[in-house]
Amino acid sequence: MEEIRSFETIQFIVIKIGDEQYGIDIKYIDNIVRMQHITRVPKVAPYLKGVINLRGEVIPVMSIRLKMDLPEDEVTKATRIIILKLEQYGMIGVMVDEVKEVVTLDNSQIEKVAYDNKEEKSNYINGIGKYEGGLISLLDLNAVTLEKENV
Amino acid sequence: MDVSQYLEIFLDETKEHLQNLNTQIMTLEQEPENADTINEIFRAAHSLKGMAGTMGYKRMQTLTHDMENVFSEVRNGTIKVRGNMIDILFQCLDALEEYLAAIQETADEGTNDNEPLIKALNDILKGSDSASADKKESTAKKEEPEKKEEPKQETNTAAEPWQEIKFGNTEQSVIKEAYSQGKNVYGLTISVQEACILKAARAFLVFKALEDLGEIIVSVPSTQDIEDEKFDLDFSVVVITDKDLETVKKAAVNVSEIDKAVGGNVKLAVEESGETETTETETQQIEVSEQSSNEPAVSEQQTQPAVAAASAKPAAKPATDKKPAAKPVVNRTVRVDIEKLDSLMNLVSELIIAKNSLVSASNVGTGNSSLFNEQIEYLENVTTNLHESVMKVRMVPIESVVQKFPRMIRDLSKKLNKKMELYMSGEETELDRTVVDEIGDPLMHLLRNSADHGLESAELRKERGKPEAGSIYLDAYQDGNNVVIEVKDDGNGIDVEAVKNKAIERGVITPEQAENMSDKEIIDLLFHAGFSTAKKVSDVSGRGVGLDVVKSKIESLSGEVEVKSKLGEGSTWTIRLPLTLAIIQALMVDVGGEKYAISLGSIQTIEDITKDDIKLVQAKEVIHLRGTVIPLIRLSDVLDIESKKNSDDDLLVVIVKKGDKLAGLVVDELMGQQEIVIKSMGKYINKCKFISGATILGDGEVALILDANALI
Numbered sequence: 001m002e003e004i005r006s007f008e009t010i011q012f013i014v015i016k017i018g019d020e021q022y023g024i025d026i027k028y029i030d031n032i033v034r035m036q037h038i039t040r041v042p043k044v045a046p047y048l049k050g051v052i053n054l055r056g057e058v059i060p061v062m063s064i065r066l067k068m069d070l071p072e073d074e075v076t077k078a079t080r081i082i083i084l085k086l087e088q089y090g091m092i093g094v095m096v097d098e099v100k101e102v103v104t105l106d107n108s109q110i111e112k113v114a115y116d117n118k119e120e121k122s123n124y125i126n127g128i129g130k131y132e133g134g135l136i137s138l139l140d141l142n143a144v145t146l147e148k149e150n151v
Numbered sequence: 152m153d154v155s156q157y158l159e160i161f162l163d164e165t166k167e168h169l170q171n172l173n174t175q176i177m178t179l180e181q182e183p184e185n186a187d188t189i190n191e192i193f194r195a196a197h198s199l200k201g202m203a204g205t206m207g208y209k210r211m212q213t214l215t216h217d218m219e220n221v222f223s224e225v226r227n228g229t230i231k232v233r234g235n236m237i238d239i240l241f242q243c244l245d246a247l248e249e250y251l252a253a254i255q256e257t258a259d260e261g262t263n264d265n266e267p268l269i270k271a272l273n274d275i276l277k278g279s280d281s282a283s284a285d286k287k288e289s290t291a292k293k294e295e296p297e298k299k300e301e302p303k304q305e306t307n308t309a310a311e312p313w314q315e316i317k318f319g320n321t322e323q324s325v326i327k328e329a330y331s332q333g334k335n336v337y338g339l340t341i342s343v344q345e346a347c348i349l350k351a352a353r354a355f356l357v358f359k360a361l362e363d364l365g366e367i368i369v370s371v372p373s374t375q376d377i378e379d380e381k382f383d384l385d386f387s388v389v390v391i392t393d394k395d396l397e398t399v400k401k402a403a404v405n406v407s408e409i410d411k412a413v414g415g416n417v418k419l420a421v422e423e424s425g426e427t428e429t430t431e432t433e434t435q436q437i438e439v440s441e442q443s444s445n446e447p448a449v450s451e452q453q454t455q456p457a458v459a460a461a462s463a464k465p466a467a468k469p470a471t472d473k474k475p476a477a478k479p480v481v482n483r484t485v486r487v488d489i490e491k492l493d494s495l496m497n498l499v500s501e502l503i504i505a506k507n508s509l510v511s512a513s514n515v516g517t518g519n520s521s522l523f524n525e526q527i528e529y530l531e532n533v534t535t536n537l538h539e540s541v542m543k544v545r546m547v548p549i550e551s552v553v554q555k556f557p558r559m560i561r562d563l564s565k566k567l568n569k570k571m572e573l574y575m576s577g578e579e580t581e582l583d584r585t586v587v588d589e590i591g592d593p594l595m596h597l598l599r600n601s602a603d604h605g606l607e608s609a610e611l612r613k614e615r616g617k618p619e620a621g622s623i624y625l626d627a628y629q630d631g632n633n634v635v636i637e638v639k640d641d642g643n644g645i646d647v648e649a650v651k652n653k654a655i656e657r658g659v660i661t662p663e664q665a666e667n668m669s670d671k672e673i674i675d676l677l678f679h680a681g682f683s684t685a686k687k688v689s690d691v692s693g694r695g696v697g698l699d700v701v702k703s704k705i706e707s708l709s710g711e712v713e714v715k716s717k718l719g720e721g722s723t724w725t726i727r728l729p730l731t732l733a734i735i736q737a738l739m740v741d742v743g744g745e746k747y748a749i750s751l752g753s754i755q756t757i758e759d760i761t762k763d764d765i766k767l768v769q770a771k772e773v774i775h776l777r778g779t780v781i782p783l784i785r786l787s788d789v790l791d792i793e794s795k796k797n798s799d800d801d802l803l804v805v806i807v808k809k810g811d812k813l814a815g816l817v818v819d820e821l822m823g824q825q826e827i828v829i830k831s832m833g834k835y836i837n838k839c840k841f842i843s844g845a846t847i848l849g850d851g852e853v854a855l856i857l858d859a860n861a862l863i
Contacts (some may be wrong), residue, residue, distance in 0.1 A: 012350055018166065037852055038153060038850065039845070039853040039854065039855065040745065040792075041790050041832070041836060041842065042789070042792070042793065042842070043790075044836055046622060050853075051845055051853050051855075052853060053847050053851050053853045056501065056504065056830075056847060057830065058830040058832050058833065058845040058847065058853055059833060060830065060832060060833050060835045060836040062835075070454065088834075089833065089834045089835040090833050090834055090835065091831070091833060092835050121648040136664070145835070
């Protein structure tokens with residue numbers, strides 16, 4: 001353990017949204033659950049899908065696809081809800097198409113991205129990880145969960 | 152002896168005794184001859200003295216000791232109760248409350264000796280002329296600290312203010328003692344930045360920081376004045392500590408918005424006169440300027456509680472008032488940590504959810520064994536009873552909050568120079584602990600409001616043919632699943648025109664809007680933030696930060712507040728609060744295939760109506776039911792969902808009420824009554840206002856709870 005830490009490595013859970021791979025820092029993840037019935041909550045932002053019951057607690061669930069202006073989620077067998085535990089909001093569920101694996105990246109494998117306000121999507125990313133030839137977009141959870149101004 | 156473990160008990164019991172004293176002295180004022188009351192007061196004062204002594208709070212002990220002496224003489228009939236004596240006694244109680252507040256925060260009683268009060272008490276004992284004692288008392292409070300601590304005339308213009316602090320005999324001996332123990336005595340002058348807004352709070356933080364390092368023996372101006380922000384940009388203190396000067400200064404400067412702190416060693420002059428050089432210094436004036444790199448987050452956090460503490464101090468503290476009601480008949484009680492109750496409550500919630508699952512499982516299963524159902528019914532019985540008894544433990548009478556109001560009204564009466572009486576009823580009405588703790592401030596505000604704005608001056612009252620003394624009523628009673636608290640006065644009532652003009656003037660509404668608003672709507676504007684119609688701002692009420700705060704506070708408790716008023720006759724403020732916050736009985740309904748819960752408490756009736764019963768008034772759907780016109784609310788529209796029903800079908804309408812207003816909620820299907828556990832939906836979902844929470848059903852699904860009050 002100690003040895004690994006000295007390299008400053010971070011573990012990410014790799015998820016799939018559409019054709020792209022995204023990484024979420026494992027320290028924010030409380031749980032990953034299968035798709036279940038989501039109770040719709042009226043009059044909230046469209047990307048908020050509703051609430052679920054996680055062992056007796058009511059937890060809001062958002063769609064990362066709708067937040068990124070991608071086509072609506074298609075629920076398949078692989079669909080999962082990742083339960084994030086954030087200091088600011090408490091527990092939040094995020095719907096993803098598929099959960100692939102856990103990877104460990106060190107600093108040299110992570111490239112910071114510059115902020116580009118032209119492209120909506122890149123605002124949710126704070127780095128790109130290079131792993132076994134593929135690229136993983138590392139999600140900036142603060143940006144993802146930030147409430148969009150309802151115009 | 153280590154007494155810290157008894158501190159909590161001490162605080163609780165002292166509060167009880169103080170409250171008791173307050174009430175009894177009020178009675179004494181009405182019936183000066185009542186021997187029972189005098190005995191009771193004597194006993195309470197005696198126990199207070201004993202307790203303070205045991206805990207080592209000398210100043211508190213001295214004060215209560217002198218109070219006890221006075222009561223003892225009263226009991227023996229040597230001195231008679233007079234008006235000014237009551238005033239002094241009340242001031243003593245206030246002083247004791249201040250000690251208590253200090254103890255609660257720092258486990259130390261503070262340094263205020265309250266000498267004027269003790270002197271006044273002794274004057275009473277000596278039987279000195281009442282008038283002069285009264286006069287002395289009222290002026291003493293202001294003069295004394297100045298006399299003692301006012302900086303001396305400038306003998307040395309270059310000297311820092313702290314060098315001019317004059318020490319009394321006690322302080323001198325304390326300083327001497329400190330030096331003999333090898334401790335350091337520093338004088339400090341601390342300057343606050345000019346832009347600083349909450350000077351008192353900053354000063355408070357400095358005091359707190361310094362008290363961590365040592366003991367503050369003198370401050371100029373006095374702590375009281377500092378708390379009241381009666382100082383310019385700097386203040387001076389003398390600290391006894393075993394740390395070095397640098398550390399002490401750093402501690403002061405580390406508080407944000409503190410400009411600089413200068414200081415040095417304090418030396419006592421030996422000469423008797425003490426005129427020119429009471430204090431001398433080994434001047435090593437090092438200035439530590441503010442390290443602006445203070446982490447804002449930290450200082451922010453520090454500020455919050457400090458500001459709260461500073462502002463809460465002058466008023467009695469209802470929020471932290473932890474004692475159960477002091478009932479005249481002594482109940483056998485056990486003090487239970489509220490956290491333990493909360494966890495018990497959570498367990499009960501779990502149990503109810505489990506029971507609900509069993510119920511729904513039995514509906515699904517085809518095996519209709521009667522034994523199974525019997526067991527479920529039994530379980531239901533048990534959970535319901537358990538729930539009720541746990542809730543009852545959490546219930547406390549509102550008495551603990553309202554019993555301080557008679558005293559407050561008495562003080563207000565003197566301050567505002569209006570005669571008024573407070574009549575209370577229903578003090579035994581019980582509410583959930585958490586609600587009772589929070590309800591004190593809003594109630595106090597409404598009472599002050601009535602006293603200040605509501606009641607007219609005595610002359611005007613005479614003119615209007617009302618009794619000279621105004622009446623304020625505080626009534627509490629249970630109404631179904633709600634507790635209603637009413638604050639009523641027979642004063643002037645609300646001047647709708649004045650409110651309207653003010654609202655237009657403030658830009659809250661436009662004149663055109665005002666034309667179309669009903670009186671009630673205009674009165675409701677009073678709850679608008681930043682609205683105050685008081686012609687002049689008094690320190691009792693009328694800063695414009697009032698009624699909106701009352702409203703939001705009560706709404707945060709899932710309650711509501713309403714006002715009715717008749718010009719010239721008075722106003723009634725009605726607060727309606729739910730009995731419990733955690734578990735409610737609800738009607739489950741189906742709207743467009745989704746399940747929603749409506750609290751049974753707000754449901755009046757359920758009606759079946761045909762399409763023809765619906766009439767249109769101002770393009771809004773209403774129904775005419777048994778003589779009342781009730782607006783219809785189609786839940787499917789409100790909730791953005793397609794109704795399952797055809798437009799020609801009969802409608803199922805749930806009639807809900809809020810106060811005396813009714814509305815009909817159109818639903819698709821009724822699913823039955825159920826006990827539901829209210830769960831929060833978390834901070835992330837900025838829920839719409841007519842959803843008051845969520846609950847978990849027997850099958851594990853989440854259903855949303857509709858807030859009928861918000862829909863109306």
